[in-house]
Amino acid sequence: MHLSPDHIVFWQIGWFKINATITYTWGLMAVLAIGSYLVTRGLSKDLERSRWQNLLEIVVTGIVTQIGEVGLTRPREYLGFLGTLFLFVGTASLFTILPGYEPPTGSLSTTTALAICVFIAVPLFGISECGVGEYLKAYLKPTVIMLPFNIVSELSRTLALAARLFGNMMSGTMILAILLTITPFLFPIALSALGLLTGMVQAYIFSVLAAVYIAAATRSRKPPGASNAPEPDESRKE
Helix, strand or coil: CCCCHHHCEEEEECCEEEEHHHHHHHHHHHHHHHHHHHHHCCCCCCCCCCHHHHHHHHHHHHHHHHHHHHCCCCHHHCHHHHHHHHHHHHHHHHHHHCCCCCCHHHCHHHHHHHHHHHHHHHHHHHHHHHCHHHHHHHHHCCCHHHHHHHHHHHHHHHHHHHHHHHHHHHHHHHHHHHHHHHCCCCCHHHHHHHHHHHHHHHHHHHHHHHHHHHHHHHHCCCCCCCCCCCCCCHHHCC
16 A cells, blocks of 8 residues: 555656656546547537537536636636646546556645646736736735735645645545455445545535635735626527
């Protein structure tokens, strides 16, 4: 039993090594990229659509709805980033049904990288929505004394996001491994299903928290008088 996929080394020369975290991360990205190409290459606007397109539309519509419910007024602008986070973490959990597979989200390096992506995306979306001046002014509110506390809050939020996902994914894997060692013939199917459910919940929580952070950056820093009207639903424009 490995505490982290970082400990599974496939190839090493000196200090340079390729472990399970790197291998499975790139494998997941390849699967998502190839799968996206195969699913979207034959999209149709007619009434008759393939089952894969129907599944894709259900996933996209569900993600857009969740983003809008968080408070982002133009959810389609954030669909690419937040949808990618959800699909990556969710797919990493779904692949746990494969023998010998270790989810890369069980590594602190992977969850930290995902949290850093959110840390960088939040100010980028905030600046694009409100402008550089308005975004930076928010760090001085309500007084200049709050500047260091606001900066520490941003950093600690990123650390908490990474630690939360890492802890939940690693603990689920460890509990499953321990119980399978004790009773290998009783729990495998039930615990595998529970692990899949837990992984999807963690993917949902991670993407929703990222959406909440982006919403806080774009709404709380928006200058007075700015419009908060939601974007029109393009699917209803006929």
